[in-house]
Amino acid sequence: MPNKKAMPPKTPLWARLTKHQIIIPIAALLLLALFNLIADPSFFKITLKDNSNGDPVLSGNLISIIDNGSELAILALGMTLVTAASGGQDISVGAAIAISGSVMLRVLCGSDSRSETLQAPIIVAFLMACLVSMAFGAFNGSLVAFFKIQPMVATLILFTAGRSIAAWINNNELPIVKDESFAYFGNYIPGIPIPTPFLIAIACFIITWLIMKFTNLSLYVQSVGINEKTSRLNGLNPEFIKLMTYVLLGLCVAVAAFIKVSRISTINYSVVAKDIEMDAILAVALGGNALSGGRFSMGASVLGAYVIQFLTTTLYKFEVNAAALPAYKAVVVIILVVLSAPTVREKLSRLGKKLHKNKAAAETA
């Protein structure tokens, strides 16, 4: 075919896009949107309504998706780094959210769990929670980096103990923050009709993007994930980089916990952020990142997180019992991982080539 040889450098945009891993979450998103469009077009309606405080806010399914998906998107940022560097996932993020949320409430409420005023500025509570959460991240990270324990098993320790520690921090009480300004971060700031969690998520994403753009973090993390020995020979310190990704995930956990606690101004240790670890891992997988480490794309993971929230909202829309939700998600996960498994992909591409050849043969005949 001489025609093809004549102009090879110009690849169309969509062809380049299909090669990029971001196509997986986009395809899933389009599929879900199409499904909703056919089932019920009113799913996409957005209205401007007054909320209980009398402020005009946007409401609708799409808004609730970008609102509720924010914690997941923030977690997905950290989880992508951890996955890329250590080739495993942190399953303790839900428990860590419980811990850092209860630290926040402990600082805000002091010793009296029903106090009328804040005992400390919100920023102090937030920084405190960040510190604690990063310390737990460092604990996980050092088990993985220095003791060479598989990430999922090392984080199993915190997964088992996390919610117990959270209950212990507040002496099993459920402190309630009565200050109104604390609730702004999980709901709406008066005068701004966009939910605050979404704004926080965007801010986190921009900061991460800037870090990726102007530092070598991304390169180092990828090289450690692809080959630890080679990166050591090249002068990197794989242990330190692994540890750092876990500490960064701790920071993401603290931000997510801040939103989670602010939403309801209190905390319930046994149910807060339950099963969020599954969703976060799923977001990374859905973003087309290899779960065994190596190359990653932050944007794809974040998009993956919102796709999962889209799926959850859709399932709720069809009145699926909240407790039965995991079953449906599990089916989606299995389909996804089976499709992205190397052996299956190879077979599919071989099948595609065969079909192509047959077609070409038919054409020439």
Next chain:
Amino acid sequence: MLNLMMTGNGRLKPPGRKMTDTNLLTTITIAVFFVMYIGSMVFLGEGFLKPQTMLNLISTNAYLIIIACGMSLVMITGGIDISVGGVTALVSMSCAVYLDMHGGNVYISMLLAIGIGLAFGIIQGFLIAYLQIQPFIVTLAGMFFARGMVTIVHTNPFNVANKDFVELKDTRIELPDFLGSTNRRGRFIPAKIEIGVIVALIIVAILFCVLKWTKLGRNFYAVGGNKQSALMLGINVKRTTFISYVMCGLLAGIGGYVYFMHVGSGSPSHATGAEMNAIASSIIGGTMLTGGVGNIVGTLFGVLSLALIQSIVSSIGLDQAWWTGITIASMLCIFLVVQSIIIARRKKANLKNAAGNAAKEVAT
């Protein structure tokens, strides 16, 4: 593992002189268990002095022993299966619904339990062994699927009233007289255990033999130790991995039924955290996460240690719910760190041996 070991000066050492890692870890666990048991008898007295207390612990945890055995098998081949707790809950809920609402037969409910376990094992095993997807992801999805299915099967917890089943559930096996005790009024009470304990002990015995003396059992160790060398030895690595997951699923089904016989009800919140307890018991029992090292007897003692430490924690007054989680986690943490240190030491020793041999070769 080779029994004959080369010493520094090249002489062959007689077998059995140096302990293998498996035996060392198992010995530590068994020693820890007995130290804890004797300690609790001496310092806490009362309940711990009666054999019945220990027997009750075993009866309550019979299902965990069975599940943890399956988990050990999978971990010996280098994988992990965290769907077992979900399968346990699904089995007990399905059997409960079948027995109560469809007037089912007890024997068919047993088949149902085994069928559910096998189905999970076969599907997960296929995905992991033949499609080579990470075991953790597959079984995590399996766990969530099972937990979701429980609520789809039935939403509310309820007790089973089926006559045959209640009869089976209340059956106790009396042990010889010397284990019994006399109560305050001076009446003799024989020691009793549940049927589940017998099932668990039979399974432990069978698996011990399988792992020790059959080709399949040795293949498990070979695959877990080093996939590449196992392949070169002519072992069908994929099939061995597949079989280990199927066996784990089967044992989860049986364990689920034993759990069902113990609680006699179906509920979505049954066996929460059972998978973590099973993994923790296997690790405490000396099974290594990296595969290739492990022992069923160690797992048995791992479960018992875990149960014992929980009852000690609650009997010394730390009865708030959070202490259980924290003790299990810290125990797990200690054993994991010990394992990783042992691995690191072994690697270093291997390197040193290799270097020494190389130096000798150069010298000669």
